Amino acid sequence: MNIDPRIAQTIVENLKNVIRHDINFFSPDGVMIASTDPTRIGSQHDAARLAAWEERTIAVDTDDQFQGARHGINAPVMLGDDVVAVIGITGERSEVEPFGEVIRKMTEILIRENTDQINRFDRRMMAANLIGLLSAKDHDRGLVEYLADTLHIDLQAPHRMAIGRCTQQDAAHSGRDDIYDILMRHLGDHTDTVFAVSAQGFQLLIGERPGKRTGQSGDGKSGAVTTTAITTATSERRLLETLEAVRLDIEQTLGRPISIGIGEQALTTDRYWHSYDQARTTVDWLRFTDQSCVADYGSIGIGIAVSAIDRDAAQVFVSQVFAGLTDRDIERFHTIFETYTRHNGSINRAADELFIHKNTLQNHLNALAKRTGYNPRELADRDTLSLAFLLRSHLAFSGPALSGPTFSAPASGASTPLTRAARSK
Numbered sequence: 001m002n003i004d005p006r007i008a009q010t011i012v013e014n015l016k017n018v019i020r021h022d023i024n025f026f027s028p029d030g031v032m033i034a035s036t037d038p039t040r041i042g043s044q045h046d047a048a049r050l051a052a053w054e055e056r057t058i059a060v061d062t063d064d065q066f067q068g069a070r071h072g073i074n075a076p077v078m079l080g081d082d083v084v085a086v087i088g089i090t091g092e093r094s095e096v097e098p099f100g101e102v103i104r105k106m107t108e109i110l111i112r113e114n115t116d117q118i119n120r121f122d123r124r125m126m127a128a129n130l131i132g133l134l135s136a137k138d139h140d141r142g143l144v145e146y147l148a149d150t151l152h153i154d155l156q157a158p159h160r161m162a163i164g165r166c167t168q169q170d171a172a173h174s175g176r177d178d179i180y181d182i183l184m185r186h187l188g189d190h191t192d193t194v195f196a197v198s199a200q201g202f203q204l205l206i207g208e209r210p211g212k213r214t215g216q217s218g219d220g221k222s223g224a225v226t227t228t229a230i231t232t233a234t235s236e237r238r239l240l241e242t243l244e245a246v247r248l249d250i251e252q253t254l255g256r257p258i259s260i261g262i263g264e265q266a267l268t269t270d271r272y273w274h275s276y277d278q279a280r281t282t283v284d285w286l287r288f289t290d291q292s293c294v295a296d297y298g299s300i301g302i303g304i305a306v307s308a309i310d311r312d313a314a315q316v317f318v319s320q321v322f323a324g325l326t327d328r329d330i331e332r333f334h335t336i337f338e339t340y341t342r343h344n345g346s347i348n349r350a351a352d353e354l355f356i357h358k359n360t361l362q363n364h365l366n367a368l369a370k371r372t373g374y375n376p377r378e379l380a381d382r383d384t385l386s387l388a389f390l391l392r393s394h395l396a397f398s399g400p401a402l403s404g405p406t407f408s409a410p411a412s413g414a415s416t417p418l419t420r421a422a423r424s425k
Helices: 004-021 046-054 093-134 141-151 176-187 222-254 269-288 302-308 311-321 326-343 349-352 358-372 379-398 418-424
Strands: 022-028 031-034 058-060 074-081 082-090 158-166 194-198 203-208 258-260 293-294
Touching: 004 022, 004 031, 004 082, 004 093, 022 046, 031 311, 046 058, 046 074, 046 082, 058 093, 074 093, 082 093, 082 258, 093 141, 093 194, 093 203, 093 269, 093 293, 158 222, 158 269, 176 203, 176 222, 203 269, 222 258, 258 269, 269 293, 269 302, 269 379, 302 379, 311 379, 326 349, 326 358, 326 379, 349 358
Parallel strands: 258 293
Antiparallel strands: 022 031, 022 082, 058 074, 074 082, 158 203, 158 258, 194 203
8 A cells, every 4th residue: 555645744743753763764665754754755765665675674774784774773664464654763762662662553543543543534535425426417437336335335225415514594504423423423424424514514325135025925916026025114114213313313413403305215226316306305394394393395395395485486476466565565474473373273272372353353354464465264265375385485595586577566557467467455
């Protein structure tokens, strides 16, 4: 293996702090790649090459003993059965030789630690790249296969995508190392599973091995299907339990509520992007509705429909329903409508919650009907208003705050949407 010169330089500087002698780091072919004496970096050293070749410490105690060598010792650094480097200590042999074995062992430990750290970093980067590629509808198949093979991920097995984010919209996504450690602790030994942590939260590619089919039932058919269905249900339950444990662990560590959304199972790499989109839709809906929990795509109900509505179409619809109203008017009517709806149309209970007289509440409802053309007391109109308020809130959550001409009052004499005007007659 080749040791990065930057790692080698870090090692020699750390070792010099221990023994107060110049330390030199050589490749197995005798080239000095790092030293506490910068003038010697890049030079050839026959004593170091011999130490690597014979796998033993070589001492230099005469001026012309080896080309390029100064007084000192040179010890081979082993990882397993291989010489990966030679560490040299400059100084009189009698002074530095007692440090030889200690410095060699310390170098081996430092190389191993740095190598492990680099390998962990490389794996994290490859996992992030693999998830990023699979989340796109079109991706480089060759690169995906290379990354999957390197990470030992069987892309022929079913997988799901999951995404976790802070529930609070304005929460900072700090503590990435803590999140990664938690994910590693809970999911590190899961087959075909990798994860990535970013400024936006964390993403998971979760492997799901298909259940084994057992013997058939009496009719020769249904037993295998039933067993597979039970196995799938058990697998899904365990996944939810595992991710809930992850979520609670991250919440406790970061001190912030966490939401995790899960996409549907994807059987081929061509469908992973779809599972990713579903996971993103799910976690965004959980955050929009202020739910810190784990949920799969199929459980968010109306969130599936609302999230699928084209943004421009939603803005047009909201603008038509609330044409002529200011943002302040809409917010006030939203509070009235939401309270009235939550109490199933009970004027008394809604008025009590709002701390207003029931006649005042009736006046507000009448004003909402008059100014929009939709009467909250009528079921069909109530559904329209409910969707308009919901879409307006969702638009504000998922993008820039709504303001400007979309919700400004029309100029005097200006026409209003035909549907609203017709309903006002």
